[in-house]
Amino acid sequence: MKIGLEMHVALPTKSKLFCSCSTEQVEEPNVNICPICMGFPGSRPVLNAEAVRIAKAIATVLKCEVKDKISFIRKIYFYPDLPKSFQITQLSEAIGSKGSLAITDKDVGIRRIQIEEDPAKIVRQDNYSLIDFNRSGVPLVEIVTEPDIASEDELKEAVSTLRSVLYYIGVDVEQEVKTDLNISLGDERVEIKNVTGVRNLIYAAEYEIKRQGEIVQKGKQPEKETRSFDEQTRTTKSSRKKESEEEYGFIYEPDLTDYETSGLKVGEPIIPHEEAARISSEFGFSYKTVLELISFDRNSLSLLSKSAGKFDQKAVISTLEDLKKFDSTGIGQEGFEKLVRMSADGVTITQSIVSGIKSGREVTVKRATQDEIDAAITELLTKDRTLLEKYKENKNVVNFIVGQISRKYGLQPKDVLDRIKFIIQRMSDN
Amino acid sequence: MEKKEFDALLENCRLSLDESEYERIKADVDEIIKYFDQIDSIGTGDYKEAFHPVEIPGEYRNDDPKKFEDVKGILENTKTHRLFVLGPKI
Amino acid sequence: MKSYIKEFESMDKPSGYYTELVGNLESLNTELNAFNVINKELKDGLPFSVKDNLCVKGVESRASSKILKGYIPPFDATVVSRFKEKGFGFLGKTNMDEFGFGTFGTNSEKMARNPFDPAYTAGGSSSGAAIATSIMKYHAAIAESTGGSISAPAAFCGVVGFTPTYGVISRHGLIDYSNSLDKIGFMSRSSADTRIMFDAARGRDPKDSTSLDAEIKNTKYTKLTVINQLMDGVDKDVSDRFEKLLGKLEQQGFAINRVDLPEISAAIPAYYIISMAEASTNLARYTGFKYGAKVEDFSLSYNDFFKQARTNFGTEAKRRVILGTFVRSASVRSKYYNKALKLRAMLIDRMKRVLADSMLISPTMPVKTPRLDLIEKLTPVQVYSMDVLTASPNLCGFPHISFPYDYADGMPLGVQIVADHFQDHSLMSFTDKWEESFEYKFKHNLGEL
Numbered sequence: 021m022k023i024g025l026e027m028h029v030a031l032p033t034k035s036k037l038f039c040s041c042s043t044e045q046v047e048e049p050n051v052n053i054c055p056i057c058m059g060f061p062g063s064r065p066v067l068n069a070e071a072v073r074i075a076k077a078i079a080t081v082l083k084c085e086v087k088d089k090i091s092f093i094r095k096i097y098f099y100p101d102l103p104k105s106f107q108i109t110q111l112s113e114a115i116g117s118k119g120s121l122a123i124t125d126k127d128v129g130i131r132r133i134q135i136e137e138d139p140a141k142i143v144r145q146d147n148y149s150l151i152d153f154n155r156s157g158v159p160l161v162e163i164v165t166e167p168d169i170a171s172e173d174e175l176k177e178a179v180s181t182l183r184s185v186l187y188y189i190g191v192d193v194e195q196e197v198k199t200d201l202n203i204s205l206g207d208e209r210v211e212i213k214n215v216t217g218v219r220n221l222i223y224a225a226e227y228e229i230k231r232q233g234e235i236v237q238k239g240k241q242p243e244k245e246t247r248s249f250d251e252q253t254r255t256t257k258s259s260r261k262k263e264s265e266e267e268y269g270f271i272y273e274p275d276l277t278d279y280e281t282s283g284l285k286v287g288e289p290i291i292p293h294e295e296a297a298r299i300s301s302e303f304g305f306s307y308k309t310v311l312e313l314i315s316f317d318r319n320s321l322s323l324l325s326k327s328a329g330k331f332d333q334k335a336v337i338s339t340l341e342d343l344k345k346f347d348s349t350g351i352g353q354e355g356f357e358k359l360v361r362m363s364a365d366g367v368t369i370t371q372s373i374v375s376g377i378k379s380g381r382e383v384t385v386k387r388a389t390q391d392e393i394d395a396a397i398t399e400l401l402t403k404d405r406t407l408l409e410k411y412k413e414n415k416n417v418v419n420f421i422v423g424q425i426s427r428k429y430g431l432q433p434k435d436v437l438d439r440i441k442f443i444i445q446r447m448s449d450n
Numbered sequence: 451m452e453k454k455e456f457d458a459l460l461e462n463c464r465l466s467l468d469e470s471e472y473e474r475i476k477a478d479v480d481e482i483i484k485y486f487d488q489i490d491s492i493g494t495g496d497y498k499e500a501f502h503p504v505e506i507p508g509e510y511r512n513d514d515p516k517k518f519e520d521v522k523g524i525l526e527n528t529k530t531h532r533l534f535v536l537g538p539k540i
Numbered sequence: 541m542k543s544y545i546k547e548f549e550s551m552d553k554p555s556g557y558y559t560e561l562v563g564n565l566e567s568l569n570t571e572l573n574a575f576n577v578i579n580k581e582l583k584d585g586l587p588f589s590v591k592d593n594l595c596v597k598g599v600e601s602r603a604s605s606k607i608l609k610g611y612i613p614p615f616d617a618t619v620v621s622r623f624k625e626k627g628f629g630f631l632g633k634t635n636m637d638e639f640g641f642g643t644f645g646t647n648s649e650k651m652a653r654n655p656f657d658p659a660y661t662a663g664g665s666s667s668g669a670a671i672a673t674s675i676m677k678y679h680a681a682i683a684e685s686t687g688g689s690i691s692a693p694a695a696f697c698g699v700v701g702f703t704p705t706y707g708v709i710s711r712h713g714l715i716d717y718s719n720s721l722d723k724i725g726f727m728s729r730s731s732a733d734t735r736i737m738f739d740a741a742r743g744r745d746p747k748d749s750t751s752l753d754a755e756i757k758n759t760k761y762t763k764l765t766v767i768n769q770l771m772d773g774v775d776k777d778v779s780d781r782f783e784k785l786l787g788k789l790e791q792q793g794f795a796i797n798r799v800d801l802p803e804i805s806a807a808i809p810a811y812y813i814i815s816m817a818e819a820s821t822n823l824a825r826y827t828g829f830k831y832g833a834k835v836e837d838f839s840l841s842y843n844d845f846f847k848q849a850r851t852n853f854g855t856e857a858k859r860r861v862i863l864g865t866f867v868r869s870a871s872v873r874s875k876y877y878n879k880a881l882k883l884r885a886m887l888i889d890r891m892k893r894v895l896a897d898s899m900l901i902s903p904t905m906p907v908k909t910p911r912l913d914l915i916e917k918l919t920p921v922q923v924y925s926m927d928v929l930t931a932s933p934n935l936c937g938f939p940h941i942s943f944p945y946d947y948a949d950g951m952p953l954g955v956q957i958v959a960d961h962f963q964d965h966s967l968m969s970f971t972d973k974w975e976e977s978f979e980y981k982f983k984h985n986l987g988e989l
Contacts, residue, residue, distance in 0.1 A: 034515045042515040054521075060527075061601075064716075067749065068513050070513035099540075101537075150531060150536065271818065274719035279510065465853075466850075481920070492803060494879065494883055498885060503935070503936050527610075527832075
C-alpha cells in the first residue's frame with residue numbers, strides 16, 4: 021500500500037499572498053477584496069515577505085533543501101472560483117524539496133513545499149453559484165509527501181505529527197484544511213481530490229483502502245482515476261476529470277521575478293517528537309505521555325523542560341495534565357513550580373487556584389485538621405447510610421464519596437482519601 | 451495538426467469556433483506552427499532561459515494589511531446576489 | 541529643441557479652447573477612428589490620451605475588445621496617475637488592435653485610418669495614439685509596445701514613437717498582452733516632448749514587481765550599426781531611401797557600421813511564441829461574469845458559460861489563445877516556449893555586443909505604408925513578418941525610437957534607432973539632433989493656438 025498526501029495549509033499572515041487585503045475570514049462576503057485578488061485586468065501581484073518566511077520555516081523544520089532564490093509559475097485551469105483562471109504556484113522553483121517527516125517506524129519523504137494562492141469560496145446553487153472572494157489570495161503552503169505511508173495507522177501518525185510540527189511554527193492546521201490523497205493498493209495511482217478536514221481525510225483513506233483492497237482481492241487492478249469524497253456517506257466516487265499536466269500548460273509567472281530567501285529569519289526549529297524523546301530519556305518520563313502533553317502545547321513543553329528533574333515526575337506530569345483542564349495561558353515557570361509543590365502536597369488544582377497564581381496573588385489552601393476531616397466523613401456517612409452499603413458492594417464508590425465530602429465541606433480530596441478507609445473501617449467495626 | 455488534437459486544444463482554451471472560423475483558424479494555426487518550427491535549426495548553446503529581458507531584483511512587500519479604497523467600484527463591475535458575486539453553475 | 545508641451549504650458553488658452561478641441565476631435569474621429577472614448581469634460585491641462593489597454597479609473601477600458609465591454613476599472617494605471625499629478629488633462633482612450641494583437645490597427649471593431657490618407661493603414665497596435673499625435677498639435681500620448689506596437693504606427697503616421705527599456709515604466713494598470721514583453725511608451729511630435737513624458741512616468745512602482753529604479757544614461761554615440769540580415773526583407777524603395785539617410789548621417793559625422801547577425805532571424809518566431817504563450821494565460825481570465833461583457837444565463841454549466849463568453853474574442857485573439865496554449869502544452873513546451881526563452885537570452889547577449897559602442901539603425905517598417913484593402917489579403921504569417929525590424933529590440937527589451945526621416949508620395953517613412961538597456965536618453969539626444977535638420981510634416985493641427 022502506498023499513500024501520499026498533498027496538504028494545503030493556510031499561513032498565518034495578516035495580509036494576502038499577493039495583495040494587501042486582510043486575510044481575516046469575516047462572515048460578510050466580498051469585503052476583503054481588491055483588483056489583485058479578484059484578478060481584475062491591469063492588476064498584478066506583489067509578494068508578501070511574511071508568507072515566504074513562514075514557508076521557509078516549514079521547509080526548514082521538515083528538513084528540506086531550502087532554495088536561496090524562489091520564483092513562481094502559472095498553473096492554468098478554468099473554474100469559477102479561480103479569478104485569473106490560473107493559480108500562481110510553484111513546482112521545481114518551490115521553496116523546499118527533498119525533506120522528511122519522522123514517524124515511529126520510518127521517515128516519510130517530503131517531495132516539495134510550495135507556496136501558492138488560495139482560490140475563492142464558492143457556494144453551489146441549483147442554477148448559478150455564489151462566490152466570495154474574501155478567501156481568494158490567502159497564502160497557502162502545499163506540502164507534498166512521497167507515497168511512503170504504508171498503512172492507516174501510519175497515515176494517522178503522519179498527519180498528527182505533521183500538525184504538531186506545524187503548530188510549533190505557529191501554523192494551525194485548520195478544520196477546513198484541504199488535502200489531496202493518493203492511494204494505490206494496485207499498480208495505478210488513485211487520487212482523491214479536495215478532502216476537507218483531518219477527520220474526513222482518515223475516513224476517505226479508510227474507505228478507499230477497503231474499496232481498492234476488494235478489487236485487488238478479486239485479482240483485478242484499481243483503475244487510475246481521480247475521485248472525490250462524499251462527507252455524508254463517507255465514500256469516494258469517480259469525479260470530474262481535472263486538467264492533466266499537458267493541459268495545465270505551466271509557464272513562468274512573468275509579473276514576478278526571483279526572490280532571495282536567505283534574508284528571511286526563521287527561529288530554531290522545534291520538532292515536538294524529538295523534544296519528547298529528549299525529555300523522556302533525560303528525566304525518565306514516558307515518551308508517549310510527554311508527547312501527548314506537548315504535541316499542541318508550547319507552554320507545556322517549556323514548563324516541562326524547565327521543571328523536569330527538579331521535582332517528582334508524577335507531580336510534574338499530573339500538574340501539567342491538570343493545567344490542560346483550565347485556561348492556563350500565562351502561567352509562568354514560577355507559578356507552575358508553585359502548583360507542582362502544591363500538587364505534590366496533595367492539593368487538587370482548581371481553576372480558582374490557577375487564576376490566583378496567574379494574577380500573582382499569594383494562593384493559600386486552607387487545610388483541615390485530622391479531627392475536622394474525620395468528623396466530616398463520619399457525619400456524611402452517618403446521614404446517608406446507603407453510601408456505606410454501596411461501598412461494600414463496589415470499592416470504587418470510594419472516589420464518588422470522596423468527591424461528595426470534599427465538595428460539601430471544602431476539603432482537599434487527597435486529605436479525605438487518606439482518612440476515609442480508616443473511618444469506614446471504624447464505622448463498620450462499630 | 452490532427453482534427454482530434456485541434457479539438458482537444460480548443461476545449462482546453464474554452465473556445466468554440468463556428469464553421470467558417472474553424473476551417474480558417476485551423477489552417478492558420480498549422481501554417482504558423484510550421485513557421486515557428488524554423489527555430490529548431492538555431493542552436494542556443496549554454497544559454498539559460500531569459501524570463502525577463504533585464505535583471506529585476508525581487509522586492510518583497512511587508513505584511514501590512516490595507517483596505518482597498520474602492521470595493522464598491524469593484525463590485526459594480528459584477529452581478530451580485532446577497533453580496534456574493536454571481537457565477538455560473540458548477 | 542522644440543517642445544510643444546512647454547509651449548502649450550506657457551501660452552494663454554482662449555476661453556472655449558477645450559470645447560472646440562473636443563468638438564473638432566469628435567468630428568475627425570468619425571473618419572479616422574483614433575479614439576474609443578473622448579472626455580468631453582476636459583477643461584484644463586495639456587491634453588493626454590491613453591491607449592485603451594491602460595486602466596483609467598471610472599472610464600471604460602477595454603483594450604478595444606468586445607469581451608471587456610463595460611469594464612470600469614476602480615483604479616488608475618500608475619502612468620496615468622503620474623500624468624494627472626503632473627497637471628495633464630485626460631482627453632480620452634485611443635483605439636488599438638484588440639489586446640495589442642496586430643501590426644496594422646485592423647483588429648478592432650472600428651478600423652483605424654491613416655491621417656495622411658484614410659485609405660491607408662495607421663499601423664498598430666497603438667493606432668489611435670499615433671493618429672491622435674499626428675492630428676493634434678498640443679497633446680501627449682501614452683502608448684504601449686509588446687513587439688513593435690509603438691514603432692509601427694509612429695512610422696506610418698509620421699510621429700515620434702518611443703519604447704523604453706523593459707521595466708523602467710510601471711505596468712500597473714496595463715491590461716496585459718505579454719507581461720515579459722509589454723512596455724509602456726509614448727508618442728509625440730518632438731523628441732523633447734518624449735523626454736518630458738518619459739521622465740514623468742518612469743521609476744519604480746511598488747505595484748509592479750517588475751518595475752525598476754534604473755539610472756538612465758545619456759551617451760553620445762558616434763557609430764550606427766546596420767544588421768545586414770535585417771535589410772534582406774526590406775522593400776527596394778524603402779531601402780534606397782534608407783541608404784540615402786545613412787549617407788546624410790555620415791555627412792553629419794556618424795560612422796556607419798555593417799555587421800552580420802544571422803541568428804536575428806529567430807527574433808520573430810521567438811517573440812511570437814513567448815508573447816502568445818503569455819497572452820493565452822492572460823486571456824484565460826475573460827470568462828464572462830466578473831467584469832466586461834456578461835453571459836446572462838448562469839444556469840449554463842461553467843465550461844459552456846465560459847465558452848459562450850469567449851466567443852467575444854476577435855479572430856486574431858482566438859488564434860493567439862490557441863497557439864499560445866499549444867506552445868506551452870507539456871509535450872511541446874521545451875521545443876517552443878523554453879527554446880524561445882533561450883533564444884531571447886542568446887539574442888540579448890549577441891545584440892549587446894553590437895550595442896556596446898553603437899546604436900542600431902534600420903527602417904522602422906520593411907514596407908511603405910500599405911493600403912487597408914491590401915492588408916486584408918495578407919496571411920497571418922505575412923503580417924507577422926512585417927515585424928522583422930521591430931521584433932528584436934522588443935523581444936530583448938532594448939529601448940528604441942522611431943521618427944520620420946522622409947516622405948514618399950506624401951506618406952511618412954520612419955527610421956528606428958535601438959540602444960542598449962537603460963540608454964533611453966541617448967536615443968532622445970540623437971533624435972534632438974536629427975530634428976535640427978529635419979522638419980516633420982502634419983496634415984492636421986487640431987488645437988493650434
